[in-house]
Every structure is written in C-alpha cells, then in structure tokens.
Amino acid sequence: MTPARSRPSDASGSAREYPTRPCLGVSLAVFRDGLVLLARRVRPPFTGVFSLPGGLVEAGETLEDAALRELREEVRIEARIAAFNQLVESIDRDSLGQIRHHYVIASFAGEWIAGDATPGAEANETIWAAPSRLAALDCTPGLATVVDAAEKLLARPRAPHLRPSQ
Numbered sequence: 001m002t003p004a005r006s007r008p009s010d011a012s013g014s015a016r017e018y019p020t021r022p023c024l025g026v027s028l029a030v031f032r033d034g035l036v037l038l039a040r041r042v043r044p045p046f047t048g049v050f051s052l053p054g055g056l057v058e059a060g061e062t063l064e065d066a067a068l069r070e071l072r073e074e075v076r077i078e079a080r081i082a083a084f085n086q087l088v089e090s091i092d093r094d095s096l097g098q099i100r101h102h103y104v105i106a107s108f109a110g111e112w113i114a115g116d117a118t119p120g121a122e123a124n125e126t127i128w129a130a131p132s133r134l135a136a137l138d139c140t141p142g143l144a145t146v147v148d149a150a151e152k153l154l155a156r157p158r159a160p161h162l163r164p165s166q
Helices: 064-077 131-135 145-154
Strands: 023-032 035-041 054-056 078-093 098-113 123-129
Touching: 023 064, 023 078, 023 145, 035 064, 035 145, 054 064, 064 078, 064 098, 064 123, 098 123, 098 145, 123 131, 131 145
Parallel strands: 023 098
Antiparallel strands: 023 035, 023 054, 035 123, 078 098
C-alpha cells in the first residue's frame, strides 16, 4: 500500500498539491501591438518558465472576473476580454505516478488597455513576445497552441452591432 501524502493547503484552504479534485483556474492571453504578454512562474507547477498570467478562481467569482483580477494582481495590467479561448488541462504526476497537481484552466483572449507589465509575487519576470518566437522560450507545455488560438480569435472579424432604425 502506498503511504498517504499530506495535502498542504494554501491560504484559501484548497489543496493545490496532491489535490483530491482538480483546481479551477483561468488564464488570459493579452495582446498589445501583435505581442503577447508572458509571465515567468514562481510557483509550481512549472516554476521558472513562461506562461500566460492567471490563477485560481475564487468562490462567487465569474471566470472572466477571475481572469481580469489575476492579471491585475500578477502583472498590474488592465485588459479587455475579447473571447473565451479554450479549456486547458494540466496534470503533473510525481515519480510514483501520483497526481501532484491537476488544474483545469479556462483560457481567454484579450487586448491590452493600460499598465506596464510589472513583476510581482507570482511572476518574477514579464515580457511581451512575438507569438512566432514562443518556441525559442522556456514555456509551459502547449502554450504556443493556446496563444495561436487566441491570436486567431482576435483576428476574426466581429459582427457589426445592430443599430436601431431611425
């Protein structure tokens, strides 16, 4: 029999390491002048690699509100969400095959409004990167695919708003 792992909890009481169920997260691919904002992670999983800004959804918070809050908290940027992009699932196993981390992440595509990308407690470096250059960076698995899909969503023509007849 495998010994039970301790399940440390974060400040909100939810276990991120060796969870009993997946954690719900959000991320936001923010574009400015054709570049996407990336943040270097300081927490597991994938400590030290670039990813999209994001984090966990708090109880009572909509997915979009969580994505915008995490963006402000993590890198001090204001953005407009243009579209839902896709769900991303991240499962990390330890050397014994036990699930160390399991996240289901609702990823959005957005456009920069204001702010300078400033590293903070959750991201020790921020960069604006050309999506075509992501392969040259140390990024979370699948990031290039998520960014490519977000970029395509933003490039899609938007339906014109109907104007009331005059």
